Amino acid sequence: MQIRPIFAALRKHRLATFLISVEIALACAVLCNACFLIVNRVQQIHAHSGVDEGALAAIKLTGFDEDQGVDLNARVLNGLAKIPGAQSVSVISAVPFGGSPNNAGITTDAEGKQFAGVVNFYSGGPGSFKALGLQLIAGRAPQDGDYQPVVHFVPDDALVWITKSLAEHAWPGVDPLGKEFWVGKPHFRVAGVVAHLARPSPGEGGPSTIDWSVFVPSQPGAHFAGTYLLRATPAQLPRVLSDARAAIATVAPDAVLDTAASKSVASLRESFFQQDGTMADILLGVITAMLLVTALGIVGLASFWVQQRRRQIGIRRALGATRRDILRYFQTENFLIVTFGIVLGMLLAFAINLLLMKHYELPRLPLYYLPFAALALWLLGQLAVLGPALRAAAVPPVVATRSV
Amino acid sequence: MFAYYLDLALRSLKRNRVLTALMVLAIAVGIGASMTTLTVMHLLSGDPLPGKSATLFFPQVNPNPYVDAPRQPYDMMDYRSAVDLWSAHRADRQALFAHGQMKLTSPTSKLPPLMARVLSTTSDFFPMFDVPFRYGHGWSAQDDADRTRIAVISSDLNNKLFNGADSVGRTLRLQDADVRIVGVLRPWRPSPLFYDVAGGRFDGGQTGDFYGRPEDVFLPLESSLDINPGGFNFFTCWSMPKDTNMQTSPCVWVTLWVQLDSVAKVRGYRRFVADYAAQQKALGRFSRADDTQLRSLMEWLDFNRVVPSDVRLQTWLAFAFLLICLFNTVGLLLAKFLRRAGEIGVRRALGASRAAVLAQCLVEAGLIGLLGGVGGLLLTLLGLWLVRRQPVAYADLVHLDTAMFLLTFALAIATSLLAGLLPALRASRMAPGLQLKIT
Numbered sequence: 049m050q051i052r053p054i055f056a057a058l059r060k061h062r063l064a065t066f067l068i069s070v071e072i073a074l075a076c077a078v079l080c081n082a083c084f085l086i087v088n089r090v091q092q093i094h095a096h097s098g099v100d101e102g103a104l105a106a107i108k109l110t111g112f113d114e115d116q117g118v119d120l121n122a123r124v125l126n127g128l129a130k131i132p133g134a135q136s137v138s139v140i141s142a143v144p145f146g147g148s149p150n151n152a153g154i155t156t157d158a159e160g161k162q163f164a165g166v167v168n169f170y171s172g173g174p175g176s177f178k179a180l181g182l183q184l185i186a187g188r189a190p191q192d193g194d195y196q197p198v199v200h201f202v203p204d205d206a207l208v209w210i211t212k213s214l215a216e217h218a219w220p221g222v223d224p225l226g227k228e229f230w231v232g233k234p235h236f237r238v239a240g241v242v243a244h245l246a247r248p249s250p251g252e253g254g255p256s257t258i259d260w261s262v263f264v265p266s267q268p269g270a271h272f273a274g275t276y277l278l279r280a281t282p283a284q285l286p287r288v289l290s291d292a293r294a295a296i297a298t299v300a301p302d303a304v305l306d307t308a309a310s311k312s313v314a315s316l317r318e319s320f321f322q323q324d325g326t327m328a329d330i331l332l333g334v335i336t337a338m339l340l341v342t343a344l345g346i347v348g349l350a351s352f353w354v355q356q357r358r359r360q361i362g363i364r365r366a367l368g369a370t371r372r373d374i375l376r377y378f379q380t381e382n383f384l385i386v387t388f389g390i391v392l393g394m395l396l397a398f399a400i401n402l403l404l405m406k407h408y409e410l411p412r413l414p415l416y417y418l419p420f421a422a423l424a425l426w427l428l429g430q431l432a433v434l435g436p437a438l439r440a441a442a443v444p445p446v447v448a449t450r451s452v
Numbered sequence: 453m454f455a456y457y458l459d460l461a462l463r464s465l466k467r468n469r470v471l472t473a474l475m476v477l478a479i480a481v482g483i484g485a486s487m488t489t490l491t492v493m494h495l496l497s498g499d500p501l502p503g504k505s506a507t508l509f510f511p512q513v514n515p516n517p518y519v520d521a522p523r524q525p526y527d528m529m530d531y532r533s534a535v536d537l538w539s540a541h542r543a544d545r546q547a548l549f550a551h552g553q554m555k556l557t558s559p560t561s562k563l564p565p566l567m568a569r570v571l572s573t574t575s576d577f578f579p580m581f582d583v584p585f586r587y588g589h590g591w592s593a594q595d596d597a598d599r600t601r602i603a604v605i606s607s608d609l610n611n612k613l614f615n616g617a618d619s620v621g622r623t624l625r626l627q628d629a630d631v632r633i634v635g636v637l638r639p640w641r642p643s644p645l646f647y648d649v650a651g652g653r654f655d656g657g658q659t660g661d662f663y664g665r666p667e668d669v670f671l672p673l674e675s676s677l678d679i680n681p682g683g684f685n686f687f688t689c690w691s692m693p694k695d696t697n698m699q700t701s702p703c704v705w706v707t708l709w710v711q712l713d714s715v716a717k718v719r720g721y722r723r724f725v726a727d728y729a730a731q732q733k734a735l736g737r738f739s740r741a742d743d744t745q746l747r748s749l750m751e752w753l754d755f756n757r758v759v760p761s762d763v764r765l766q767t768w769l770a771f772a773f774l775l776i777c778l779f780n781t782v783g784l785l786l787a788k789f790l791r792r793a794g795e796i797g798v799r800r801a802l803g804a805s806r807a808a809v810l811a812q813c814l815v816e817a818g819l820i821g822l823l824g825g826v827g828g829l830l831l832t833l834l835g836l837w838l839v840r841r842q843p844v845a846y847a848d849l850v851h852l853d854t855a856m857f858l859l860t861f862a863l864a865i866a867t868s869l870l871a872g873l874l875p876a877l878r879a880s881r882m883a884p885g886l887q888l889k890i891t
Contacts, residue, residue, distance in 0.1 A: 063878070064786055071779035078772050085765075110567050111555035200692070232692065252656065297564065304555055304567045322843045323660075327762050334769055337481055338776055344474050345780035351471075352787030408761055409656065 054381050061353070068349055069389040072425060075342045076393025080421045081400050082331045084413050089328040092251055093321040095258050097144040097313070098211070098244025100181035102282035103135075105289045105312040106143045107296065109274045111304035117273035120300055121173075124276055125268075127299030131291045133284040139173035139268040140277040142248040145316040146309055148275075149248040150201055152231045154262075156218060164218040164229060165257065168247040169202045171266035172277075177209070179279040180245075182263070185212060187225050187240030190265040198272040200234065202264045207239035213259040215241050236262070249320075254409070274303070285312055339424075343432040350378065350436035354443075361440055362447030371441040378437035379430060386429035390422045397421070453808075454815065461816035468788065472820070475784050479824025479871075482777030483864045484831025485770040491832065491856045492839055493767050495849055496663065496759045500642035504582060505749040507544075509710050509718065511537060512745040513729045514738060516690045521739045526704040527650035527756075528687040533732070534706035538574065542724050543710035544717065547577040548673050549647055550706050552683040556669065557625040558613045568609070570626070571667035572676035572684070578604070578635075580711050581647070586610070588620035588635035591672060599674045604635040609668040624669070629679040631671065640666055643849050644758050646749055647709055650687060657761025663846035673706075722746045760844075774867065781820075781871035789813055789879040796879055809880040817872020818865055825864030832860060 058065045107128070112120050121139055128137040142148050150169040156162040172180070177190050187209070196203030215224035215238070227238045245261040266272055280288040289312060296305050309316075354361075361374055401413040465472040499505050514525035515533050529537075538548050549571065556568035577583065578590035591602055603624060610619055623630050644662040652659050671679070682696045689703035698705065712718045722744075729741035747755060789796075796809055832852065839850050 063874070064783055067779050067783045067786070071776055071783065074772060074776045074779065078769070078776070082769070110553065111565060304565050306567070319843070323762065326842050327766075330766060331769070334485065334773055337485070338773055341478050341481060341773075341777055341780055344478065345783050348471055348474050348780075348784040349787055352784075352791060356791065408765065 051380065051384070054377065054384060058381065058384070064349060065385055065388075068345060069385055069392060071342055071345055072386055072389025072429070073392035073396055075338055076390050076421050076425055077396035077400050078338060079335060079424065080393075080397040080413060080417045081404060082335050083421070084401070084417055085404075085410070086328045086331050088255075088410065089324045089331075092255060092258075093324055093328075095246055095250050096244040097246040097250075097317070098180075098182060098242060098259070099144055099246075099313065100279075101144075101313040101317060103279055103285060104143065104180070105278045105280075105285060105292070106140075106146050106310060106316065107276040107278060107292055108146070108306040108309040109276075109296065109300055109303035110306050112274065112300070112302050114270055116302065117270035118268075120303060121268045121273045123299045124296070127295050128276065128278060128292050131288055131295060133280050133288045134278060134292070135281070136175050136179045136277075136279045138176035138179055138277050139266075139272060140176045140275055141169070141171040141266075141272065142275060143277060143313055143316065144246040144248060144250065145313060145320040146248050146275075147320075148309075149252070152201070154218075154229045154231055154236075156227070156229050158230055158235070160230065160232065165214075165260060167214060167257075167260040167262055170245070170248075170261055170263045171198060171202055171272055172263055173266060173268045173272070176277050177263065177265065179277055182209070182245060183243040184209075185241050185243050186223075187238070189240065190263075194239070194265040195267045196265070197267045197269055201271075202231075202234065203266055204234045206236055206264050206266075208236045209240040209242055209263040210238055211242055211245050211259045211261055213244075213256075214261065217260070236264070275309075339428055342425075343428055346382065346429055346432035347435060350382065350433045351439070354378070354436045354440040357440070358443055358447055359450075361443040362445055362449075365443065365445035366448040374443070375437050375441040378433055378440050382429045382433040382437075383426065386425055390425055393421070393425075394418050453811075457812045457815040458819065460812060461819045464788075464792070464816055465819065471784060471788060475781050475820050476823045476827060478777040478780045478784075479821060479864055479868055480827025480831055482774035483824060483828025483860060483867065484835055486767075486774045486863065487828060487832040487856065487860045488835030488839065489763070489767040489770040490859070491836060491852055492763055492846075492850060493759065494856060495643065495851075496763060496846060498643065499750065500644060500646045500753075501581060501749070505646075507711050507713055508580070508749040509543075509712055509721065510745075510747050510749070510752045511708055511710060511721070511725045512747075513537075513725060513732070514740050514743050515704065515732075517737060517739055518690065519739050521690070523740075523743055525743055525745055526687060528704040528707050530702070530704050531699045531706050533728075534708050537708055537725065537728060540724070540728075543721055544713050545576040545580040545711035547574045547580055547709055548706055549573050549577075549709065550673060550676070551648070551667075551685045552676070552680065554626045554669070554680050554683055559623060559625060561613050563613065568626070568669050569667040570669045570671055570676065570680075570683075572671050572673040574673055576711075577670070580709065581642070584638040584640055586636045586638045587618045588633070590635055596672050596674060599678055600672060601629060601631045601675055601679070602634045602672065603631040604637065604670040605633055606666060606668045607637050607639045608665065610636045626669070626671075627680045627683070631675070631679075637666075641849065642666070643846065644753065646753060647707070649753060649756050649758060650707065652756025652758055657757070657764075659756070659758050660760045660762075660844045660846060662756075662758050663844075663849065665845075718746070778867055778871050781868065782874055785817060785820075785872050786875040786878065789875045792879070793882060796882065800882075806880040810876050813876030813879050814869060814872050817868045817876065820872075821865040821868025822861070824868060825861040828864050829857070829860050 125137050128134060141150055151166050153166045154164050156164050174195055194207050196206045219227055224238050224241055229236050244259055246258050247261055250258040278292055293310060404410045512525040513533050515530045534548055538546050552570050553567045554570050555565050557565045574596050575591050575593045586607060590604060619633050619636055622633050645664060645666055649662050684698055684705050687704045691702045693701045712721055725744045725746055729738055729744045732738040733741040836850050840847050
């Protein structure tokens with residue numbers, strides 16, 4: 049296959065070649081960045097929560113007097129535990145995806161100089177550690193004596209359980225067991241490490257901090273009341289949850305049930321990420337439509353060129369070129385145009401990525417997206433040109449002898 | 453002549469239906485995507501109080517007493533600073549704002565207690581923002597001073613509790629206090645809910661909630677402090693609060709909006725806020741006095757970047773897509789016009805000027821744009837219907853207004869003319885002799 053004649057022909061159609069290349073370049077740039085955005089969103093949506101989502105639900109009450117907290121806890125724990133199928137009920141400050149985080153900046157020294165990031169504190173009453181189903185990878189599980197009364201927002205001096213990713217962030221390469229950290233005056237000591245425990249609002253503070261959670265065993269009381277963790281088998285959970293919501297009206301008539309937050313953890317997760325899911329769908333839709341339009345553009349232009357060159361094709365065929373030669377000619381021509389577009393598109397993709405990094409806190413586009421995008425566009429180009437190229441190959445040699 | 457070109461264009465479009473359909477489809481899809489996102493952008497970046505917003509301002513001081521205080525003032529103020537500025541009455545109108553939730557029951561309705569979003573404010577709120585009343589009225593400055601237990605409720609709450617009847621004079625139970633309803637609002641939906649906008653720059657672009665509905669209950673601030681002293685939302689605190697007294701807490705939770713009717717007054721108020729900060733610094737209460745702000749309503753919205761980043765991203769994406777559709781159409785029109793080289797050559801040889809050929813080609817391109825615009829309009833309506841089904845606070849606001857309807861066609865025709873210009877120039881530039889010869 050000789051490429052020189054193709055170049056010679058393309059030089060005659062500089063404008064059209066340029067236009068279609070620019071179109072492919074734009075498509076390439078949008079394709080890379082949109083795919084990257086989709087992957088980012090999907091990664092967020094599938095973040096590990098570290099808890100048994102299918103078996104857990106939250107019940108959140110508001111509107112009660114703070115001095116009623118102790119009494120309310122007793123009534124609710126009692127009342128909900130009676131529901132058939134409820135495996136455990138415990139007091140907790142928040143659940144993953146349920147919002148209302150307890151964020152605070154921690155330091156690894158008492159003077160408050162060694163800042164180690166803003167983390168979320170989960171206060172959990174007796175039974176909540178086991179109910180969450182956290183996977184302990186170092187240390188021991190909380191024991192009865194570990195549950196301290198809440199003073200400000202957590203106990204003032206407590207043993208805590210942290211996640212693996214927080215341990216690696218705060219004490220890289222060191223055994224985190226027994227390490228200490230502070231929030232101003234309140235002081236904490238690491239007694240165990242769990243595999244995962246996502247924040248109540250994962251994603252705030254960046255994707256790398258999703259797992260920066262601290263579990264503090266806390267004694268329910270006036271400052272720690274109102275949100276409850278309900279555990280049941282996944283099959284029974286919907287029924288147990290609706291029974292629990294109904295039971296609140298009788299056991300806690302003085303409180304108001306927050307219906308939006310009193311759901312299973314699985315459905316809290318779903319509503320938490322609904323917008324990201326929609327955005328991923330929109331991006332996918334745009335990519336599809338864009339590739340379709342690009343393909344149609346290639347079909348249109350290639351058809352025109354085939355039509356325009358019927359006579360030349362006929363002459364080539366009469367001079368001995370096979371159908372295969374003609375087919376190859378158009379395929380190679382398309383390959384060259386698309387390649388030119390891809391080269392241009394890769395530069396554009398990085399320019400757009402820089403803008404996105406600046407305005408949308410997006411990481412740098414990984415290089416391996418480029419070969420995939422190139423492959424996709426080459427394939428698209430070849431598929432689009434196949435029809436017109438086959439029509440070109442079908443031009444009989446006798447056309448050469450006719451004057452149009 | 454135009455009618456003749458139109459006839460020619462129609463004939464030409466009919467001759468190659470597939471190519472025509474491709475071009476119309478490309479423009480329609482591009483226009484549909486761009487107009488959907490542009491309509492959402494237009495609604496979300498609009499002026500919440502047209503005609504009035506230029507006179508509304510948001511003063512800020514930095515009440516942090518520490519020397520290492522951040523250089524930007526907080527998005528809200530502490531109680532004392534806000535009340536000092538408010539009670540000076542240096543603006544044409546001024547109102548304080550604080551947010552919270554309260555347990556609400558209605559003695560006459562059988563509904564279970566609910567948590568109502570309460571806006572604690574002062575009397576100027578209603579006239580300053582042209583808040584529309586269905587029944588009754590707001591309250592007076594005297595009511596603010598007297599800590600009267602009165603409330604204005606939203607039309608949503610009135611529908612829920614009283615089935616939309618005139619509830620003025622009825623009683624609501626908020627926490628453990630009885631308040632008398634003095635006014636019921638008409639449905640009112642400023643977009644965004646500008647007086648609640650704060651902290652947008654910390655939201656990472658997730659600012660959709662600024663477009664939610666107004667609060668259910670409006671209470672005089674001092675009455676609200678009596679009824680539920682600890683029930684306000686903090687913005688942040690510069691040190692750990694020592695007790696539950698909100699008025700003296702080291703926390704920012706109150707905002708102030710002022711109405712200033714002339715440029716001179718704006719200048720005067722700016723100086724007043726700066727002087728106040730300087731005075732507080734001299735008293736040792738503030739550590740900085742050089743960073744006071746007086747932003748206008750629209751400046752405040754810009755500063756908070758109220759348009760959600762996903763919406764901006766969608767708009768950029770849609771325009772990149774429209775650009776691809778544009779290049780596509782240029783390519784196809786080029787192919788189409790140059791294919792008719794012979795026909796154009798005959799017209800030129802018979803005396804048609806270059807301008808005439810150009811006009812003919814552009815009429816054809818414009819016709820494609822018009823058809824694409826009709827398709828784009830349908831796709832825009834479809835797109836907006838999809839946006840309304842999204843779980844976002846502004847979903848119910850989304851609609852196509854006249855301006856956007858007209859812009860759809862303007863954009864479609866402009867796009868197609870732009871796409872047609874280059875091919876049309878090419879077609880009209882060819883020498884007639886050459887065009888006749890090569891066929």
